[in-house]
Amino acid sequence: MRATRLLRPLIVAVAIAFLPAALPAAADSAPPPAKAAIPTDQLRPDSGVSPRVVNGQRTTVKENPSLITGLRVGGGGPQGASCTASVVGRNKILTAAHCMIDATGAKSYLYGDDDLNTTGDESFRTKLASYKVHPQYTGTNSWRTGYDVAVVTTEDDIPVPSSQWAKVAGSGDSALTEPGKSGMAVGWGKVSAGGSSGVLYKTTMPVNDAANCQVFDIKVNPELMVCVGYSDGRTGTCSGDSGGPFTVDGVVVGVVSWGAGNCDRYSIMARLTNSMGDWAKKEIGNVDPGDGKFSVSLNPAAGQVAPGKYVSTTLTSKAGEAGAEKVELSATGLPTGTTATFQPTSIQSGDTSKVTFETSTQTPKGKHTITVEAKGTSGTKTATYTLTVDDGTSPEGPKPVLANDSATVSAGGIVQTKISVTGGQGSSKLTATGLTMSPMFFPQTVAPGGSSQMTAFAPMTAGVYKITVTATDEAGKTGSSTYTLTVR
Template identity: 65%
Template sequence: MRTPRFVAVITLALASLTLPVMATASAAPTDRISIAATPTDQLRPDGAGVQIVNGERTTVKEYPFVIAGMRVGGGGPQGQSCTASVVGKRKILTAAHCMVDATGAKSYIYGDDDLNTPGDETFRTAVASFKTHPGYTGSGGWRTGNDVAVVTTVDDLPVPENQWAKVAGSADGALTQPGKSGTSVGYGKTSSGGGSGELRKTTLPVNDPSTCQVFDIRVNGDLMVCTGYNDGRTANCSGDSGGPFIVDGVIVGVSSWGSSKCDRYSIMARLTNAMGDWARTEIGGNPPGDGKFAVALAPAAGKAEPGKHVSTSVTTTAGDQGPEKLDLSASALPAGTTATFQPSSTVNSGEVAKLTLETSASTPAGTYKVTVTAKGASGTKTAEYTLTVVDGGTTNGPKLSVSPNSGTVPPGGYANATITVTGGTGSVRLSGAGLPNPPTFSPQTVKPGGSSRMTVMGPYQRGTYKVTITATDTAGKTGTTEYTLTVR
């Protein structure tokens, strides 16, 4: 009897991708058993296979409810860890293991098609609270099912109500019958050892769960949906966890687990049952409006130094009369402050605009109430933004922040983080110490308020290293911060 070849246990995070079927592709050997792993961001490339899980790039414009799940210490770009879906004003649907099994403070970034280029996002918010399905048994509970959670955010999400994701329930069982196919969307890796952070999509068939018993745990068809192929021609991978699996425009499952090499079936937490009913109850409804359009700001407050800027998202929602043209404006601005709407100050209700408030060097410090007005054929609506202008505080030299502030790599591996500089005089030069090979910065010199991408290489000796990052301005004043690198 042949001995089964086991795949190394690794926690992974899905990135839905599509690979054209190769002429040499064939079904996985029947004697190979894969050890199941969660699709979070902790997949390691050790022992990775040669198959590439490739996919098709997509955009937030195409899937306006998709949002990136971040955590302190996350392994993806900017700390990306999971993928999720906006399902309410402050509600997000994701996998339970993204909230319970993955450590580190959680937040969400919206509006970015590629997390490898910081600053493209429309919006970022923290987690206020979350609820996992009552049947989820805690860390490792994804093995038995019920891997779904509803997250409540601190701020209103900049997604119009008519673009919130629709969630399946027990009346939608036909959507997960074998023979159906759906789309999986996520920010995950393109292979078990490949890059991540780009939003991608792939088409996956729904399979009879009895044909998917190729893992060391059972695929429970009552609580799980088995999707994809046994030869891994296209699959979810590290970073896609919690992302949506969509059939006929409805989310019927969230990415839950699969093979640690991303080379076999992708298993989704099933929502076409009581789990979906539970999620719908937790998401809740919205109070009725007045039949007209609505306007909101997310976030509704922000800070800026004199001569700097701050941005917010202006979210509009169509009323019962349908979409209408809206003219946006901002009033009650502090002295020397300008307001710019992007891509335009004219939108259709249901669309989102970015509002940037830019102060001047002479804008007095203080707190101001800025009124944002949307005027349409059915009437006028307003929302209030609290702008706090703070003292520049450059006399003490530059200040640094690093995100994420820690990383884990194999010996000789690389990790990235974003360094943001505030304060200081003139140009600020970055340097680092604490490793055999000093960090590299791109760019190495930034202006106050700017950012740089830091790359660190792990030593070949395992252990924990403290990297000291120093910023020196043209006046010779310095500021420092620390980054923790773990090599294991």
């Protein structure tokens, strides 16, 4: 007979726990009800519970391009990971309501990293702009009664083509959650209640009749929930998988909602094959493919140069829904004496081109806005470049400007802030002092007018720490700003 396991609420991913065959239970006894808990990033096993062997499979974001990681300041997973989520639109994410309501701390999202334990592997980060939870999710712990679904809007468009956005089920897809169906759960959660997290895993689980899943201290409501997996939790979701998708036949039919705190029973999903899915699809809005046109951007989008010198940037393009097309490049708005050279001048959408702006001694000093035009068969797109012409005689060095100059976080937590660099000659390199583990910058070298994101890991000792952020330009001039980190 299994010993009673206390279960604690937690927040995020899909980990896969395997239980060895249990000894036969006495004929006159049955396992006690498992206390229900959300699989949060703070999940801790009860004393005496042994780690279980993972029974999932490693996977990648490349294989699951609609997956994205939810982070929060103070989050318990690597880099502050807290929840798993699905990209469902240009700046829309589907996740669990409890990932927004029950979890505290400023939230952001990271894309493209299979292993969160190593930093810098991601291809994209963005902050949360706003979110909506289902109107019948009325507050903390409402996951116990259902409606555990939310739609998030991000500040920036997510670099996932619409053909790879997750497809969301609605009331017309009820057959996908009939008992006997089989689906896949994916996430960055723990591999057991006492195991590690941050590595992307997947597992396949059957859909069960809810009547056979009443092994918890709260009811599994089949109208609002989908019970998947196995009674012994041989594979299933765990801490860090909250909000992640459960997919049947290529459609997200549920999001990871709750289960047993020790990850040793069934996994319960918020059902989307009903009005909850209809609500989510309405909040997501029109996700039909766009007009088929490509897009272009410049990185960096600004630079500084002395008269008679040159500066370069990279034009990046992305193909539209119609596929790759030929694109011709040109520039307008060039200041006097300045030329623009494209290498090459003609590309296929999806390719890149090096753009060099060369000034003359007659080019006037100051800031100039240049428009780079890309003309394809489906239309014309533009991107702007801010060219600062300066002979470098200014005594002023670069100045790092912090979007936020202070934060409070738990010991071992993570904080992030945006840093813009003004002034200076050429690009500036960012460094920081004040912590044993030096903060990281993405990117570390910034052009004038550009920006970077600083990520700092809080010490394990409470106190107030002053982080000095320094920008050093190509002439060796420096400027600094102070970031105050309070560790509680």
